Amino acid sequence: MQEAIMNRPNGAACQPYDPRVSNFPRQLWWVAAHSAQITADSLVSRKLLGVDVLLSRRADGTVWAIEDRCVHRGLPLSMGWKQGDEVVCRYHGFRYDTEGKVTCIPTQNACPKTARVDSFPVVENPPFVWIWMGDPAAADPAQAPDFAWLRDPGWVWASRHMNVRSNYMLLKENVLDLTHFPFAHKSTFGALDDYESAAEFSYEDGVVTFVKRFMDQPLSPIYDRDLNLGGRHVDRIDMGKSISPAEHFFTATIRDPMREEPYLFRFQHLTTPQTNSSHHYWWVISRNYGLDPHPGEWFEQIASTAFREDKEILEAIQLRLNESPDPTRMPEVSAIADRGGLLARRQLRHFLEREQASAT
Amino acid sequence: MQEAIMNRPNGAACQPYDPRVSNFPRQLWWVAAHSAQITADSLVSRKLLGVDVLLSRRADGTVWAIEDRCVHRGLPLSMGWKQGDEVVCRYHGFRYDTEGKVTCIPTQNACPKTARVDSFPVVENPPFVWIWMGDPAAADPAQAPDFAWLRDPGWVWASRHMNVRSNYMLLKENVLDLTHFPFAHKSTFGALDDYESAAEFSYEDGVVTFVKRFMDQPLSPIYDRDLNLGGRHVDRIDMGKSISPAEHFFTATIRDPMREEPYLFRFQHLTTPQTNSSHHYWWVISRNYGLDPHPGEWFEQIASTAFREDKEILEAIQLRLNESPDPTRMPEVSAIADRGGLLARRQLRHFLEREQASAT
Amino acid sequence: MQEAIMNRPNGAACQPYDPRVSNFPRQLWWVAAHSAQITADSLVSRKLLGVDVLLSRRADGTVWAIEDRCVHRGLPLSMGWKQGDEVVCRYHGFRYDTEGKVTCIPTQNACPKTARVDSFPVVENPPFVWIWMGDPAAADPAQAPDFAWLRDPGWVWASRHMNVRSNYMLLKENVLDLTHFPFAHKSTFGALDDYESAAEFSYEDGVVTFVKRFMDQPLSPIYDRDLNLGGRHVDRIDMGKSISPAEHFFTATIRDPMREEPYLFRFQHLTTPQTNSSHHYWWVISRNYGLDPHPGEWFEQIASTAFREDKEILEAIQLRLNESPDPTRMPEVSAIADRGGLLARRQLRHFLEREQASAT
Numbered sequence A, B, C: 001m002q003e004a005i006m007n008r009p010n011g012a013a014c015q016p017y018d019p020r021v022s023n024f025p026r027q028l029w030w031v032a033a034h035s036a037q038i039t040a041d042s043l044v045s046r047k048l049l050g051v052d053v054l055l056s057r058r059a060d061g062t063v064w065a066i067e068d069r070c071v072h073r074g075l076p077l078s079m080g081w082k083q084g085d086e087v088v089c090r091y092h093g094f095r096y097d098t099e100g101k102v103t104c105i106p107t108q109n110a111c112p113k114t115a116r117v118d119s120f121p122v123v124e125n126p127p128f129v130w131i132w133m134g135d136p137a138a139a140d141p142a143q144a145p146d147f148a149w150l151r152d153p154g155w156v157w158a159s160r161h162m163n164v165r166s167n168y169m170l171l172k173e174n175v176l177d178l179t180h181f182p183f184a185h186k187s188t189f190g191a192l193d194d195y196e197s198a199a200e201f202s203y204e205d206g207v208v209t210f211v212k213r214f215m216d217q218p219l220s221p222i223y224d225r226d227l228n229l230g231g232r233h234v235d236r237i238d239m240g241k242s243i244s245p246a247e248h249f250f251t252a253t254i255r256d257p258m259r260e261e262p263y264l265f266r267f268q269h270l271t272t273p274q275t276n277s278s279h280h281y282w283w284v285i286s287r288n289y290g291l292d293p294h295p296g297e298w299f300e301q302i303a304s305t306a307f308r309e310d311k312e313i314l315e316a317i318q319l320r321l322n323e324s325p326d327p328t329r330m331p332e333v334s335a336i337a338d339r340g341g342l343l344a345r346r347q348l349r350h351f352l353e354r355e356q357a358s359a360t
């Protein structure tokens, strides 16, 4: 079975992401925003999975999300204004509650039952707001990922939101194959890490995992920063996991023979499709050591510089796909190190098929 | 019959204006330009009803209009120059008379009979130039609208030309439902008028009419300006008429018990499709009182500020239509106040059907 | 036969260049670059005949060209860097030799045989690099045009590369009908030349030729410049040749009764399709007289000013084709002077048919 879906290095394969076709599951919790991006005063409009979504916050602090399109004559509701917890359309003043129901048509007494737009289940697990854009009945808030350690004072972290003009799967594949470091990040991570050969990959229960071990050796500078082991030999084990099309998780576990508890350094890559050829990307970088003094700007800069390098690469690839008369015929030769990326395609197929099965 | 074409507030309806399909009758006089925009020295190119049209003026002052595309190798004729009443193509010098006939090919003696482009009947009723882009044989200059009062010294007026990137029908519907004032024009007209409930609508002989009465009450500030009734109670009757897809006419008739003749305040909204998703819009604001001192800039500013607010709204709606994979499936729930807009759709259907009938 | 493919001045004809369809032969040497544009240090990316091509130079000075798209995950190779004669992909470091073969995948020992991109035969005949984008087996370097006189110290020349957003055939037709001079170049060449009637055209062996004689008359200023014949009567014979869809050649031969050897003034127009609606254009202007003092800036300015006038015209025509719902229905009436342009269409058909025949 795995053979059937793998591209073999010596086989003929083609680009699988056709910008004319969408490739995202809906029955899934996706990141909609950073908590701090949504306030009670503002109306945030954001295209998610091809749908224009309006995000705001109630007076009680809870986040809500509805379709950002007035059911009357189609004006984006985000052009209107808040009135208490409700939103008023700027054209003829239709008023919507946080469930998307029209509660007031200013020129008449009653509102027809059909006067409503879709509302979307949201869960806020700070620092992220998650959204469910599939069948609302199937939404289980307990399934929305929660990065609890980011709320633990024993950790330090930084996170940013980027808009990348490529299919989100290009980023998923990017973070599953870190052998691009010495080339794409020659001037940033490249000098700092050691991904010259492929990691070990596995696939189980819809999760892609890779592991790479750096045993009994000095720590590479990016992890050593603010730790100052002075070249002492340690074990470092990197583990990356594509948990779902929405979520990728990476931990470097550093075991120092002089210390019982491991040092942990994490990267998360959270992707949400915007259109077929663009996506939202939130990254998080965190660690449980070197908190004082706070790593400050360096912590954020190292990641955002490197991720801008990735963005430039992914967008250049996507541009060619967009311009091609037939993107599905662009040949693609895979290497051994692509096993992770190819498993991510398998994972995606798994999620799409599961969704299709549940729909019938 | 009326029922059949009305969207019911509780019925299912969808956006009827598909940017992939044109929705304008050709057998109609449309505004082509302000008189002042067309001079004998200049070649004005303007896309009207999807056709590139070249407008200019003869030495005798009469306006002419032909297709703006050289029949030779397709250069826009507007890139050329005038030679007497004729226009010379900038590429190889083909010369066209005001009827679109090629009168000279510089490198040969004779001109083939096929060497001609379409010419369009035009009528100038200052301050507007009207054009007929249907069957020329059916053009009756006497049917071109004439706003004679704008040439009467007892009136003061202002007018502007705007380019709006929306289907022209979005503007037609806008001016038939003034209940958008308190919302869309909250900071301009909104504070000045009283359209909190729907007007009375009727439809007869292809004309949509609305009437709204403000009886025995102080005049709202926009009408009172330069009139200074000092809060005296008057009757004001607003009447709006969509006379055709090209022409909307509005008069506020103010009857002061102290005076025999009514005060009149008029708005005209003249729309001409440019493409399926953009239109030309000329508005006129006029009144027969408060001439001295001239209302000056205020007169023009109040209207142009408000119409820019409408433009922003209509363009936001159209943008979503343009971006949608299937704009005709965007749901639309109508209110009682939409009766006018829905009758405008009926009116449009009437004009299109009449045209189709006359074509067979 | 010729009748069948000519548009008659009184016949009905339509624009033949549909931007939705490509119209360029591949089995032909096309200009890829000026020699000076390609260095060993740089990676030049250029879209030629719809294909993204990477051009560079070996240490030994020879030019090479391969497809500018990594066969791994599709990054443009031009975003990478040189390593000796090879190019390294900036994403995962695949390394390519000058034949397009992957010679190194950094994370594994072997490279699959399929890991290669197309390479294109190139010939450098300074100052031009020619490329063959058809069947490599059919490429005969000896057939690549060579403008040897440009390397002769008895000649002076200037050349530039322009990007024109029109189908290349619009330029081919332009340079075959110089009766556009008095109109398109009214303020540059127009004042300087005398193309008020059509030239004599002929077509033989796939080559379109025109001849125009200016006998026993003073030389027009553009040719007289730096020659200073002082109004003496001379014979000038212009000859233009569309040698292939890629190459147009023009010589004015000036015979002065006071001198045995003729003065020669040449223009070359080299066109290479970029997309269906854009092309690369290299012009060369050269002459074998007036070398000292060097004509300098004037020589280059006169041509580049005039060719910008052509560019503006061709792009305006193309824009209308691009915007038209059906460009193939735009009528076109030809004049006697179009015989050359119409023969160029016949020439193109000849090249396309020859190519199709050889493919089967």
Ligand code: FES
Pocket: A070, A071, A072, A073, A074, A075, A089, A090, A091, A092, A093, A094
């Ligand atoms: S479009 Fe929103 S209230 Fe009319």
Ligand code: FES
Pocket: B070, B071, B072, B073, B074, B075, B089, B090, B091, B092, B093, B094
């Ligand atoms: S394109 Fe107008 S004269 Fe040739």
Ligand code: FES
Pocket: C070, C071, C072, C073, C074, C075, C089, C090, C091, C092, C093, C094
């Ligand atoms: S895309 Fe070029 S090496 Fe991976």
